[in-house]
Amino acid sequence: MIIDSSKxxxxxxxxxxxxxxxxxxxxxxYDVSAITLEQxxxxxxxxxxxxxxxxxxxxxxxxGEADIIVxxxxxxxxxxxxxxxxHLIKKGTVVTDVTGVKGCVVYEVQSLLPEGVExxxxxxxxxxxxxxVENSDDSIFKGANYIVVPTEKNTFSAIELCKSLGQELxxxxxxxxxxxxxxxxxxxxxxxxxxxxxxxxxxxDDPNLERYTGDSFRDLTRIANINDEMWSELFxxxxxxxxxxxxxxxTAFDRLYxxxxxxxxxxxxxxxxxxxxxxxxxxKKA
Amino acid sequence: MIIDSSKxxxxxxxxxxxxxxxxxxxxxxYDVSAITLEQxxxxxxxxxxxxxxxxxxxxxxxxGEADIIVxxxxxxxxxxxxxxxxHLIKKGTVVTDVTGVKGCVVYEVQSLLPEGVExxxxxxxxxxxxxxVENSDDSIFKGANYIVVPTEKNTFSAIELCKSLGQELxxxxxxxxxxxxxxxxxxxxxxxxxxxxxxxxxxxDDPNLERYTGDSFRDLTRIANINDEMWSELFxxxxxxxxxxxxxxxTAFDRLYxxxxxxxxxxxxxxxxxxxxxxxxxxKKA
Numbered sequence: 410m411i412i413d414s415s416k417x418x419x420x421x422x423x424x425x426x427x428x429x430x431x432x433x434x435x436x437x438x439y440d441v442s443a444i445t446l447e448q449x450x451x452x453x454x455x456x457x458x459x460x461x462x463x464x465x466x467x468x469x470x471x472x473g474e475a476d477i478i479v480x481x482x483x484x485x486x487x488x489x490x491x492x493x494x495x496h497l498i499k500k501g502t503v504v505t506d507v508t509g510v511k512g513c514v515v516y517e518v519q520s521l522l523p524e525g526v527e528x529x530x531x532x533x534x535x536x537x538x539x540x541x542v543e544n545s546d547d548s549i550f551k552g553a554n555y556i557v558v559p560t561e562k563n564t565f566s567a568i569e570l571c572k573s574l575g576q577e578l579x580x581x582x583x584x585x586x587x588x589x590x591x592x593x594x595x596x597x598x599x600x601x602x603x604x605x606x607x608x609x610x611x612x613x614d615d616p617n618l619e620r621y622t623g624d625s626f627r628d629l630t631r632i633a634n635i636n637d638e639m640w641s642e643l644f645x646x647x648x649x650x651x652x653x654x655x656x657x658x659x660t661a662f663d664r665l666y667x668x669x670x671x672x673x674x675x676x677x678x679x680x681x682x683x684x685x686x687x688x689x690x691x692x693k694k695a
Numbered sequence: 696m697i698i699d700s701s702k703x704x705x706x707x708x709x710x711x712x713x714x715x716x717x718x719x720x721x722x723x724x725y726d727v728s729a730i731t732l733e734q735x736x737x738x739x740x741x742x743x744x745x746x747x748x749x750x751x752x753x754x755x756x757x758x759g760e761a762d763i764i765v766x767x768x769x770x771x772x773x774x775x776x777x778x779x780x781x782h783l784i785k786k787g788t789v790v791t792d793v794t795g796v797k798g799c800v801v802y803e804v805q806s807l808l809p810e811g812v813e814x815x816x817x818x819x820x821x822x823x824x825x826x827x828v829e830n831s832d833d834s835i836f837k838g839a840n841y842i843v844v845p846t847e848k849n850t851f852s853a854i855e856l857c858k859s860l861g862q863e864l865x866x867x868x869x870x871x872x873x874x875x876x877x878x879x880x881x882x883x884x885x886x887x888x889x890x891x892x893x894x895x896x897x898x899x900d901d902p903n904l905e906r907y908t909g910d911s912f913r914d915l916t917r918i919a920n921i922n923d924e925m926w927s928e929l930f931x932x933x934x935x936x937x938x939x940x941x942x943x944x945x946t947a948f949d950r951l952y953x954x955x956x957x958x959x960x961x962x963x964x965x966x967x968x969x970x971x972x973x974x975x976x977x978x979k980k981a
Contacts (some may be wrong), residue, residue, distance in 0.1 A: 410699065431850055453820075456878040461699070473893075477922075532773070534908065534909035535909065536909065536910075553909065554907055554908060554909065556827045562799040566722065569885065582906060584906050584907065594901075594907040595907070596902075596907075597898075597899055597901075597909075598904060598907060598911070598912045599894075599909055599911055602911040602912050603911065603917045604948070604952075605915065605916070605948070606734060606967075607970040608889070608947040608948035608950075609891065609947070610948070610973045611947040611966050612883075612940075612943045612944040612947040612968035613883055613943065615880075615883075616976075618868050618880070618883070618884060618977065619870060619977050620840060621840055621870065621872070621877075621880045621881070621884060622820065622885075623820035623840065623882045624839075625889065625918045626884045626888050627855070627883070627894075627915075627977075628915070628917055628918070629888045629891065629914065629915050629918075630974055630977070631911075631974075632717065632911045632915075633911040633970045633971065633973070634970075634975055634978075635970055635971050636973045637967035637968050637971065639962045640965070640967060641960050641963045641967065644963065645955070645958055645960060645963075648956075648958065649730065650956055652952070652955055652956060655948075657899065658894060658895055658898040659948065659949075659952070660892070661895070661897040661898040662941075662945065662948075663736075664897070665890055665893060665894050665897075666938070666941050669930055669931070669934060669937055669938055670934075672931055672934065672937060674765065674927050674931060677790060677923075677927045677931075678924070678927045679925035680893055680894075680897050681893055681921045681927065682898055682923050683892040683896065684897055684920075684921055684924065685919065685920045685921050685922075686918055687900075687919070688896055688904075688919040688920040691904075691913075691916070691922055
């Protein structure tokens with residue numbers, strides 16, 4: 410099964426990501442439907458031609474017609490939805506998602522779905538500091554990474570389909586990782602960075618920071634404007650892995666702290682050189 | 696003394712900041728000279744019309760003619776230069792700088808300069824992850840903050856002159872802070888953020904990070920490509936203050952760590968809400 414614009418796509422959950430998926434796929438000529446909680450999200454999406462049709466009900470017709478269903482919900486809502494309505498998905502449908510953690514959802518969802526319905530997980534590494542369908546913007550996928558997260562249960566064809574979906578959406582790089590390795594990567598690259606930004610904003614209540622700041626603080630804390638409902642769920646859904654990543658980082662931070670404390674300039678410079686070299690290589694691969 | 700383009704400006708140290716100052720001031724019609732270590736920097740600056748004339752010597756004529764001298768050197772080099780050559784600066788000249796820490800240089804430089812030569816410190820909160828005059832770019836001042844850092848020895852007219860220099864350079868906001876408060880602010884906003892970025896890059900040697908990353912990690916570690924010679928000097932020049940700021944941050948990070956460890960979602964969400972609210976206000980003032 411290769412993706413092409415004859416495929417009917419159903420998006421469940423029209424938030425920022427669901428809406429941005431819809432926007433990208435409609436532009437490519439796909440037939441896009443949506444099921445979401447609020448009528449105003451459907452209205453907005455119809456008015457802005459992000460979808461062809463939508464419902465706030467668990468619409469069996471929409472579900473039955475879909476070739477591909479994309480779940481853009483919080484992890485626990487996703488699992489709940491599948492528990493309650495998974496039996497409505499017709500045989501041959503491929504299900505995918507945008508969930509930010511994988512270990513805690515992938516195996517459960519795969520075991521809950523009816524025979525003949527395949528769930529292939531994916532993580533679009535894109536977002537904004539705003540939410541809701543009215544902030545949909547498919548340009549967030551440009552230059553971004555898309556990770557397909559298969560288990561041993563997945564078929565080659567579903568993995569390929571999911572990879573081509575990432576390409577259709579406009580991602581710059583599509584890669585494949587097992588769930589555990591994905592959660593480790595994301596624990597470090599995404600969750601830990603959000604922890605750092607939150608901790609930094611909580612470390613000072615000085616109201617004058619803005620007048621004296623440079624870009625380093627602005628860039629570092631951009632993600633501090635965080636959706637607490639979503640991120641607290643994501644953190645706890647990846648708790649052990651995140652704690653391990655927080656530990657590694659704290660060890661490195663403490664090492665630098667001791668360099669400053671002991672005025673150990675050579676060791677400090679050595680850490681800075683490692684940092685600069687890694688960051689430069691990081692850019693080169695982009 | 697109000698600044699206007701009849702003033703002759705001498706820049707000592709033609710690196711990224713010195714060169715960007717020269718570029719901005721030449722565009723405004725000022726007469727700009729430079730003294731720096733390497734002939735190739737002078738050649739580049741002359742060729743690109745950043746300066747009217749320059750020398751790699753401690754040129755008494757250039758120094759004697761200047762109405763305003765801007766030092767764009769590392770802290771210890773700045774102090775050394777003043778010790779060795781400060782007597783060459785003619786009475787009535789106003790001296791300023793771009794040094795990133797103030798307590799350790801301002802009082803010493805003020806005490807070293809000859810009678811009638813006033814040093815008024817300033818910190819342009821702008822920079823790039825590259826150095827050298829060939830990367831000069833006066834657009835880095837646009838939207839940025841400029842802090843004038845007077846002591847009790849400074850006159851009203853020198854403070855005003857320095858403020859108007861910040862405006863001439865194109866800074867969006869010009870403010871005034873005493874040296875101790877400046878160093879505290881910069882310890883938090885600039886030095887601590889560089890510590891965080893360096894520690895984060897040192898926490899993982901995984902060569903595949905780039906393929907799986909999102910913008911949060913990219914933005915947070917932009918400054919990890921750090922000039923180790925300059926920053927290790929700046930860190931140690933502000934050691935006690937930086938340690939205090941590192942402590943505050945570490946306390947907040949540990950609080951969040953414990954939330955994750957104890958699965959205390961309410962406390963975690965409360966920290967996230969404080970973070971989001973502060974960060975949003977931060978943007979509003981911009």
